[in-house]
Amino acid sequence: MNGKHLGKGSTNPPLPKGKLRLYSMRFCPYAQRVHLVLDAKKIPHDIVNIKLSDKPDWYFQRNPLGKVPAIETESEDAIYESLIIADYLDEKYPQRPLHPKDPMQKAKDRILVEHFSKISTSIYTYLRDGDDSFDPILTGLDLFEKELTLRATQFFGGDVPGMLDYMIWPWIERIDSYKIVAPEKFVIPKDRYKKLSEWKKAMKEDEAVKVTYIEPEFHAQFVNSFKAGNANYDILVK
Template sequence: MDYEQGINFTVYGSKEPPPLKGNKIRLYSNRFCPYAQRVALVLDAKKIPYEVVNINLSNKPEWLFDKVPGGKVPALEVENGEVLWESLIIADYIEDRYHQHPLYPKDPLQKAKDRILIEQFNRIINTMYRMMVSIGRMNINDDEVITKGLSTFEKELKDRGTPFFGGTKPGMLDLLIWPWCERADILKVFGNQHLLRRDRYKKLLEWRNQMSEEAIVKKSLLHSDYHIKYLQSYRAGMPDYDLILNSN
């Protein structure tokens, strides 16, 4: 099933897509993969046209393994059929390859600090993932990892004194941590409902509200209900990758 979505052209990945022509690029993705959403956000922020091939991760097509080791998503196919994978590597490639609408700070020191924060956020990501997919007793250290991690980002926003980590508009740091912040309400259902206290993370919650109103974020934004229903299907062993289509 093929359809158009903004500047993107989206297809489902059961049949191998034709070779790219000219300077076109193609994102191999999945609608519920936060790592793939990272790449889409960067492409949209830089206003780069691209094709999307959505992959059923429970039944990956054989042709995908010829392009990407392990059939990983996200993957980005670029000129001459070269394919890149790993969301952070792809994001840096896009920033270096396409100079319009730069997302990293110009100052090398600030850029390095933002990269450190991106790496620090990985601890939050790993813990959130464990909490979301685990059925049964939670690790007693998980809450502490998330609260300490989010406190670091709360303080960072206060110190910068800007609505976004990137300043007056979202930058690379904002975009690369957003997919998990979009899914944060899931923690109230599958984790600790008191984890995201408004009085503790006032700046972060203001940032989250402002991010959700950004046009580039809205292009891939899904309501928490979708994320919760998808995770329920995932935990049941039957991930519903067509949840959005079936809801329309």
């Protein structure tokens, strides 16, 4: 998982028999979504990390958009875009279902994922420019605080994390790193999000989350290297 990121001039390692391949980038929240689904459902897979600032030519044969995540199957079919991959995996591998069985609840959860995409966009814009108001981020989080209160469950998925939990987690994991990168900008009132704070603590104990979790200090190092124009993808490589 923490292997070196491959760039131009590299060759794609052979796909191991009996496994899916996930093309990833260790600090990408969209790729982490797929890691979480694979690990929650215990799907055998291997990982190839891609250096996004210097993408290998061969990678565009797997994903013409050149983005991560993408998965490759034994038949050499490739699928990309995190939500599409997550849905495919949940349907293809029925063990540990992540989507709600009820179609209406599934639709409502997907709507919440769309709402969260506005929060993640606002976070990046705010950290980059600092000119926009912080209020849209807080208002967006209010929606999820209210939703957890209404559901009266530990996770959005109930007693265990479900698809909605895993699809929004990568950005919540990074919140503490944003406080390191921009402490004067990123201030979240503690008492405003009691349910989300409890949820965040519980998510950190989830086995799938533990596999990919990165400490805030390392996330902050990556963000700072990226902002400096020299993204250090291999911070975690030993």
